Amino acid sequence: MTITHSPTPATSPQSDPGLDPTGGxxxxxxxxxxxGVGVAEVxxxxxFWAARQQTNTTATLAHCERWMDRLGWLANFDRVADGATGPGRPGWQFSDSEVYKLMEALAWDYGRTGDPGTDRTLRALTARIARAQDDDGYLNTYFxxxxxxxxxxxxxxxxELYCVGHLLQAAVARLRTTGADALVDVARRTADQVCREFGPGRREAICGHPEIELGLAELGRALAEPRYTEQARLFVERRGRGLLRPIPLLSPxxxxxxxxxxxxxxxRGHAVRALYLSAAAVDVAVDTGDDDLLASLERQWTATVSRRTYLTGGMGSRHQDEGFGEDWELPPDRAYCETCAGIASVMVSWRLFLATGDVRYADLMERTFYNVIATSPGPDGRAFFYANPLQQRTPGEPTSPDxxxxxxEGAARAPWFDVSCCPTNVARTLATWQTYTATVGDDGAVSLLQYASGSLRLTLPDGAALGLEVETDYPASGRVVVRVVTAPDSPVLLRFRIPSWATGAVxxxxxxxxxxxxxxxxxxxxxxxxxxxxxDLPVAPRFSTPDRRIDAxxxxxxxxxxxxxxxxxSADLDDAGPLDDLRVDPTRPPTDAEPGAFVQVRRADRPEDAGEGLPYRDVPPGLDAASSADDAPPLAVRLVPYHSWAQRxxxxxxxxxxTT
Amino acid sequence: MTITHSPTPATSPQSDPGLDPTGGxxxxxxxxxxxGVGVAEVxxxxxFWAARQQTNTTATLAHCERWMDRLGWLANFDRVADGATGPGRPGWQFSDSEVYKLMEALAWDYGRTGDPGTDRTLRALTARIARAQDDDGYLNTYFxxxxxxxxxxxxxxxxELYCVGHLLQAAVARLRTTGADALVDVARRTADQVCREFGPGRREAICGHPEIELGLAELGRALAEPRYTEQARLFVERRGRGLLRPIPLLSPxxxxxxxxxxxxxxxRGHAVRALYLSAAAVDVAVDTGDDDLLASLERQWTATVSRRTYLTGGMGSRHQDEGFGEDWELPPDRAYCETCAGIASVMVSWRLFLATGDVRYADLMERTFYNVIATSPGPDGRAFFYANPLQQRTPGEPTSPDxxxxxxEGAARAPWFDVSCCPTNVARTLATWQTYTATVGDDGAVSLLQYASGSLRLTLPDGAALGLEVETDYPASGRVVVRVVTAPDSPVLLRFRIPSWATGAVxxxxxxxxxxxxxxxxxxxxxxxxxxxxxDLPVAPRFSTPDRRIDAxxxxxxxxxxxxxxxxxSADLDDAGPLDDLRVDPTRPPTDAEPGAFVQVRRADRPEDAGEGLPYRDVPPGLDAASSADDAPPLAVRLVPYHSWAQRxxxxxxxxxxTT
Incomplete structure (x- = not known):
């Protein structure tokens, strides 16, 4: 396949928006x-999101750097540079990638804030990793x-290639916000080394964890370098052909x-792997005009969303292998719903939305933003959920900030993890959240996809400016006010996304x-x-009933x-008794209690403790204790946003x- | 604590029942x-069980040996003996234990059959492992x-100590069936090495996988060696004090x-580990008169059975960590219910029954025998289930016998596993199944615990003989006929276990x-x-309703x-449509269809495929598609024994x- 490409303009610093007026x-x-829209456009x-983005800037970025410093993950680069490698290297084999994800977050955040301290931090990290780069471009502190x-x-x-992928994504963030610099140079040399090693006619291999494909595809775009695009395409095409050796206890x-x-x-399989691969495959399909591949990825998204996705948008039903389950295997208690899988899901949906304009992709992004990505970081931006289950049976232990x-796993957010992919992934996602709020079409159509107070200063394809101010306290209320600040003299198509749940919007x-x-x-x-x-979006609380094929x-x-x-x-139950004894009366719709709701429940009698025996009884099903709830007096209990749970x-x- | 012990007589070959008339x-x-009763008494x-025991003798034992030969697990011992160890050793670090479990099975089976071929195989294996023993008694092919x-x-x-535990259990089987021999000598020297290394005042450590405790306790009994009992006690008492180093991704x-x-x-935690430890702790508690420990273990059994055990008796709710879940976490689809955990559960319950005489322990043993242990091996004794889930959503792939x-995991039995603990564990359990069928009390009471056709030739405490012939096709029918062949002239208390489900037995x-x-x-x-x-036990089919706290x-x-x-x-559905569409009518009791039953079901309309969207709908719960089943015409479908599933x-x- 011949790759055609239009020469993409090199990027430039945000302060000089000459070549990329979006700001990145x-x-x-x-x-x-x-x-999509750039960091300078919105x-x-x-x-809701401004607060989270601000906390990310003021707390999370430094938090991540401190932990990686403390654990020696940063010093791993110094040891390579100083020829001091050997036994006892701290961190997993993929710890370099956390440094790169932090660097990506810093680059985007600097693009938004222009804060010199952020730039200094990023430059210092760049110098540190650059010293560890081998002469031929290879860069890894574990091998x-x-x-x-x-x-x-x-x-x-x-x-190794997974780590490189994240390095390339960091370089892309830098390139798109401030232009080429030492980080971009390091990344380019690393990418060249990968292409020499694994390029056409060279070593026919792939990395066990997809990610290199994403980095190469976007760096290829940012640098208008077809070799990188082709290498991404090769890695995508090689996959699924058994090039990886069998690993005990893991399936292909x-x-x-x-x-x-x-x-x-x-x-299927490991959810983050599957989603990163899928996102990269969309990039490859779009850039190479491979419509068959794009159509396949759309079908896979549909099958995955309709049968393997949680109400929260979370993906990954199994702790084992951090993996997707089978169709309809969606247990609430053992839902893995890794934060990184939610982020990766957004990456896939965003690419599919850009490629197709189909609103369902933006719908899933919103669901995932509010119910997976927003759930992970705590209010101070210094503790995170890794897994995001939909049921917690035991209160668990508080975590130490230290x-x-x-x-x-666990019933409380933790400051850092032994495998700590999620915090830096949250950081780079929050640093770019505003870029997913709108798109501009070649025809000048402006689509508002996610609603948040803010200002948009868009340059339309014909060069005209459109300025909008959005005021809303969405999702607390569904009222979104858009004020036109500047507009061209000619017609503009302004499109408002009406979410799939918003029946009755006006x-x-x-x-x-x-x-x-x-x-x-x-x-x-x-x-x-x-x-x-x-x-006006109708945000009044509503029941959602699962497909009956979801056994759990x-x-x-x-x-x-x-x-x-x-x-x-349980924090909201006071004396209503144990949470598991309550039965919702489905005939009485929930009532609003912003940001949550009240539902009417009845308390089922506690069954006699089986005590000596098994928890199964030789009684006809109609007579089981659950029905006792029907006769209990009703009781109103408060529900709160899932994303705010475990904060008390x-x-x-x-x-x-x-239900009763 | 001082350990007192009565001098247990040394064992002897079955052919000379002088010292142990039970045969072991x-x-x-x-x-x-x-x-309990010995292999020579029943x-x-x-x-049901005679057929499985026979298949074990004629097929499974040789099957296990062939696979371990083929995979090099046996040759690992030769390489140690020949000083040829080095890189590329086949098998996991615990593969020695499979050899020992096979040897235990061979020893018990020889005790039952007296087949010279079995004895030759065991002697040959003994010679092979004996050559690999270091001069100081240490025996391991991996370290x-x-x-x-x-x-x-x-x-x-x-x-390492786990492997030793299984070696000791093999030696105990030999000692109790044929008396001391080279295997017992190897085991004794290994046990002595362990005591020197880890004994009182020596290295304060434990093994990550309990099992050494079981081997030491029983070898201590069989050889009347208090040092072994004390060492078992030490290992049990040291546990839970954080002596193991933290292992990433695994909790204490x-x-x-x-x-x-x-x-x-x-x-809690890894189910087989938890259960082996619990069994050994009962041994220690009983032998040392530690009633507090015994009472704690009874409470733990009760809590585990009443909230963490499947209807099948299976234990272990999670594939991840092969572990117990939390209370009420009992998903049918992702039930792990490892075959080895079922076996280990029987080991615990048997010890608790011997210690207390409480019928509930024998009840759980029966449940586990018929629904976990009988489920693992296929009819030919050459393929096994490792996990025993209670729901299979996709047909999966047939396995190759090669x-x-x-x-x-998987929807079909497999001939061997990369981690192949289950086949040899099934083998040693089936080789001793008859020993769990009855007990003899010090007061001469004879309790019949498990029902199977066979003959019992019991020696009562006063030396009198009691001979019983049992005729039954249980569990196909509930009729059990016991004929007295020989009996003393004095009264005997004969006790029949009436299972907890057998309301109306006569x-x-x-x-x-x-x-x-x-x-x-x-x-x-x-x-x-x-x-x-x-x-007459009423085996007519009956509904069982789960405790409402089991969400899944x-x-x-x-x-x-x-x-x-x-x-x-699904093999029994013909044109009744997909299994997941069927709803049982709970108002119509199941009817008998030995060995299974018929139930009346209705077919629910397939909900429209959600297609583009998530599998959750904004409809009141009462209107979900499941209720459509109420109006569908009834249909009788056949249920079969769970233990026979996946044979077609x-x-x-x-x-x-x-239910509808």
């Missing part, structure tokens, strides 16, 4: 009829040096090496009241500076409020509530 | 008022020799090193019809040769028939069935 975007496909002013195993001897589990599907990407029907969590504009069904509500006309448009939540309902999934937390000390929690 | 028993506590003639890591450098995961509870054994409330299964004896509630039905009188007693099977029922859990298998090709399967 994470994903810049070579083809397609719409683009500024969040306040609200390839004195006292270490050789390069690429363990492609299955070694994560864990690595997505069971079926070629274009032949797969659904995502202790590394050795396992990716758009007020130009004196009209427009019923807006889910999808896009379009306004196509010439706008005047100063005018207001108002969108049979007989249960959940409650959602706008885009926010709610939960019942150890707690039990349920998203899905049994 | 797996568990011989130093204290207690009842004993002979199964035909029926401690040229090109290997040193002894005991990785107690957490190295499994995985190793039961979180809480001292006597302080624990419930079994391929090692790399993972401990005992016919001496012309009387006795209603026999669950527990024990006692007949205390002088018996005459030739007379018959008949027990809410709204479902199971069907049991006598001690046998049934399941619905790849299949989907459910034990718990949703």
């Amino acid at each position: 975007r994470p994903v810049v496909p070579r083809r397609g009829s719409r683009r 500024r969040l002013t306040d609200g 390839g040096h004195a006292g270490q195993r050789g390069r690429y001897v363990d492609l299955e589990m070694g994560h 599907s864990y690595f997505q090496d069971d079926v070629p990407v274009r032949d797969a029907a659904v995502l 202790a590394v969590n050795l396992r990716a 758009l007020h504009e130009d004196g009209r009241r427009i019923e807006a069904p889910p999808g896009f509500a379009d306004v196509h006309r010439t706008f005047a500076a100063g005018e207001r448009l108002e969108l 939540v049979r007989g249960c309902v959940a409650v959602e409020r706008g885009p926010v999934v709610l939960c019942l937390e 000390g150890p707690s039990t929690m349920r998203v899905f509530l049994p | 028993r797996p568990v011989v506590p130093r204290r207690g008022s009842r004993r 002979r199964l003639t035909d029926g 401690g020799h040229a090109g290997q890591r040193g002894r005991y450098v990785d107690l957490e995961m190295g499994h 509870s995985y190793f039961q090193d979180d809480v001292p054994v006597r302080d624990a409330a419930v079994l 391929a090692v299964n790399l993972r401990a 005992l016919h004896e001496d012309g009387r019809r006795i209603e026999a509630p669950p527990g024990f039905a006692d007949v205390h009188r002088t018996f005459a040769a030739g007379e018959r007693l008949e027990l 099977v809410r709204g479902c029922v199971a069907v049991e028939r006598g001690p046998v859990v049934l399941c619905l298998e 090709g790849p299949s989907t399967m459910r034990v718990f069935l949703p």
